[in-house]
Amino acid sequence: MKLVAAARLLLAALTLWPALAFAQQKGEPGRFDHYVLSLSWSPSYCEAMGPRAEPAQCATARPFAFVVHGLWPQYQRGWPESCQNPAPYVPEPVLRSMLDLMPSRRLVLHEWRKHGTCAGLDPTAYFDKVRRAYQAVTIPEAFHRLDDYTMVSPGEVEAAFRAANPGLAPDMIAVDCDRRRLTEVRICMNRQLGFTSCDEVDRRACRTSRVVMPPLREGAGQR
Template identity: 40%
Template sequence: MVLGLASVALPAAAGAQAYSCAVPAVLPPIHPELPNERNPQRLLPIGGYTLAVTWTPEYCFSHKREPSAAFECGGEGGGGARFGFSLHGLWPDGIGPEWPQYCKSTPLLPDATLRRNLCATPSAQLLQHEWAKHGTCTGSTPDAYFARSTGLYGKLVWPDMTAFGRGTTTVGAVAQAIAAANPGVSADMMRVTATRDGWLDEVWFCLDKQMAYTRCKAGSGGAAPATTIRVARPRDPASAQAGRSYGSSYRARPYSSARY
C-alpha cells in the first residue's frame, strides 16, 4: 500500500496550531538522516498509519535554550514563533509489532519544501528526519507526503488546552476533549503520551490504510486513560508562565525511542 498522492494540491503554507509563526529569511542547515544499528532499514508492508502531534509548550519548557529549538520555541532567531499543537509526522505502521523505516536513500529536502511546511512542523531537521525515516516508505514524493500529513493535521480542531493548565487532569480527559472537538474521531482512536515526570507530550492518532481514523490496536503505546497528567500552558510573552519553569526537569520525547 502506498500513498496515492501525486495529484494532491499542495497548500500555500501548511499551518500548525500556531499562535504566531513567520518563516525566517535564512533556514538553519540540515544534515542527512540515515539508518544505523539502533534504527536499521526495514522494508515491511504497511498496515496503517499514525499521525503524531506534539504539545509544543511542554517541549519548550525543557529545550527553549537550545539553538536547535530557537524557531520552535520563539528564542533568539526564532522570530517570536509560538505554537500549541504542532505536527510531528505521519508514520507508516507495520502489520505486526515492527514498522517500515528508512526504505530508500534520499537527498536533503529542498529549501522550498522546508519553507512550505515549517509552520506546521517547526524544525527543518525534523522535516528531513520524518521524510527519510517514514516518508520514504510511502511510495510518495516529499511534497506529496507532506501535503497528506499537513492536510490531515489541518483538519483537526483543538480544544482550549489552557483549561487543563491549572492543575492535574487525566489522559482520558484530554482524549475526550480532543474527540469532542472532532466529530468522527473518538477517544479510542488516539494515544496520549506523557513525559517521564507526568506532563502531556504528544497525541498519536490511529489511521487505517485508507487514511481514515480507526480505533487504536491494543498494546500500541500511550498512557492508560486513568493516568494523571498535567498540561503545560502556552508561553505568554507578556507575563511569567505559572506552574512550569523553563528547564525545570529532564524531558524525554517519545521519539527518543525507535518510533521517532
C-alpha cells in the same frame, strides 16, 4: 537457582527479540498498514529540552500549541523506518511550506528521512499528505492556547479530541506523556486519512493518572 534465573532471562530476551527486530526493521517504501499522526504539545517539548530545544520552535517570538511531530507509516505490530538511504532531496519550497505545522527545519528533514521515506511518496506528495492529515483533525478549542500550567488526565484529553472529531473511537487515539508532562496525542489514520483502530498504539498510551500541560510562553501571542 542462578542457572534457573539466567535461563529465564535468556528466554525473555529470545521472546522479546522478534518484536523489537520487527519494530525497527528498515521496511520497504509503501508497504505498511496505517498511519499515525503524532501531534506534539510544543510547550512540553520546550520545557523538557530547555537550552537544547530548537530556537525556531521555542523562542518567545514563535508560539506553538499542538504541532505536527510526524505522520508515521505503521504496521499492525511495529513500524518501518529509514526506508531509503540516502533519502530523496526535499525541495526548499516544500521544506519552508511545512514550518507553520512543523516549526523546525531539522524536524521536517528528520521526519522525512526516518518516516516519510516509508510512505511510498515523493517529498512533495508526502508533506501534502501530512498537511491533509493535520487538517482532518480538529484540535479542541480548549487546547488552542493555555496561559497557565494545567493539570489534566490523559482520559480528559482523549475525550476532548473524541468530542471534537466524530468517528474517533477510543482505540484510534493515544495520549502520551513523560514522567510529569503531557507530550503528544497520537491519532491512527488509514491511507485515505480516515480514522482507524490501532490496538498497539493504544496499548502504549500514557498510564499516569494526572499530567501537566505547560502554557505557551508569556508574551508570545497565539499561533
